[in-house]
Ligand SMILES: Nc1ncnc2c1ncn2[C@@H]1O[C@H](COP(=O)(O)OP(=O)(O)O)[C@@H](O)[C@H]1O
């Protein structure tokens with residue numbers, strides 16, 4: 001068996017992963033529940049967000065540079081997500097094959113963004129310098145201070161997003177458009193723009209996840225593939241019945257991944273996650289948390 | 297006569313490729329309320345959804361207060377089997393344009409937003425009336441018309457009864473400050489008690505000088521409420537009856553289905 005501090009170290013890294021996955025998966029889930037479209041470009045939003053932030057940190061260093069990079073990356077990705085709605089989804093919205101068409105258009109966008117990154121930034125690995133150093137003790141295990149900050153920021157971002165959707169008039173209008181498009185149009189809501197804002201917010205959270213992930217690992221043009229896969233597993237595992245469903249599932253996936261990586265090896269961790277996903281699909285296809293209906 | 301508030305010119309439409317209604321021409325004056333009566337499944341809802349901007353018209357125009365609400369263009373019809381885009385402009389209409397003009401449609405059996413509370417829905421409803429005065433007064437009227445909604449303000453829409461849901465639908469329409477309100481079978485599928493309650497609410501809306509376009513299956517209710525009644529059959533208006541000569545239920549049945557009934 002393992003010693004207690006190793007156990008807590010694995011647990012802590014699992015929780016950190018969970019925080020990042022929650023950030024990635026929530027954006028995917030929100031777009032799915034609102035537009036009824038699965039965004040295969042979500043992973044490349046994470047990657048592009050990381051590259052934009054890296055570019056900024058190249059010219060401005062230090063903690064201030066990192067903050068500026070993160071903020072700029074989030075804003076730029078919001079804009080890109082907003083515009084992409086009008087390019088990838090809107091032209092097909094009255095088509096009965098919307099779901100299938102959106103699979104193709106978002107896959108195309110993913111491919112274009114990935115290759116755009118390759119052309120723009122080259123194949124070399126890059127890394128964003130973490131802005132915070134130092135560590136704290138956690139039941140005998142030593143945890144990076146930065147990891148804790150990441151987790152807190154991720155959770156606060158999700159909380160802010162949830163409050164925005166519930167409490168503000170714009171957020172409520174977005175939920176209305178998600179739940180009944182016709183009724184929302186009859187209220188005079190600009191549903192297309194609300195959908196564009198939804199994808200924008202999804203891309204913005206993906207960018208934040210990208211900035212954090214890019215400061216923990218190396219960034220490469222294919223950097224988005226892993227986040228997309230993990231977000232997919234999380235969304236299927238947790239379901240989308242509530243805003244919080246994918247968040248709980250993200251922590252389950254994060255912790256499961258970090259334990260299986262330790263005990264079974266890095267290469268077996270994805271297999272374990274997919275096995276979990278298949279088991280859930282067989283036993284409770286609507287996801288672990290909540291009912292069959294999709295909501296926001 | 298001054299410009300009519302709502303005017304339909306040779307309007308036709310349906311669910312492609314099935315044409316549901318055609319050649320609808322009518323004009324409704326500024327302070328006038330009209331009713332539609334006709335058998336189920338003959339296209340009243342389809343017509344009203346087209347006027348409300350949820351369906352694109354196939355032909356003809358929709359004018360409200362003198363401005364055309366739909367864009368010029370042709371009906372959508374695939375010209376090429378290989379191209380996914382239509383190479384010509386479609387005859388389009390957007391619900392947002394219609395709502396901003398003040399023409400508000402309360403859809404038949406609207407399920408609204410199942411996961412939102414009554415209060416949340418009533419909170420976003422006035423966005424349609426952006427920049428216009430009178431939302432606060434209208435909210436008072438709504439609270440007065442439907443006291444039951446105040447009791448249920450924190451319930452999610454999915455837990456409401458059909459009647460309560462209908463009340464929210466009408467309240468949402470009113471909070472958009474309609475210049476004309478279209479009510480599509482507001483009492484459909486309700487218990488007798490609720491039917492009376494909603495009929496009275498509709499009557500009070502009428503008395504508060506909101507012009508109505510209303511579809512209902514109860515002729516007596518319609519004739520007592522409107523200035524003009526259109527009989528609607530097989531996708532077109534077959535007869536127009538003025539307030540002065542409102543017939544009884546039996547007379548209308550004879551007009552629509554002949555003597556043999
Ligand atoms: N979403 C739809 N798609 C295709 N056909 C429809 C749809 N809704 C209604 N119809 C058809 O259009 C016709 C008119 O229906 P409707 O406008 O609801 O009539 P009414 O309101 O007069 O009862 C009916 O034959 C109905 O089957």
Ligand SMILES: [Mg+2]
Pocket residue numbers: 337340341342404480481
């Ligand atoms: Mg109908």
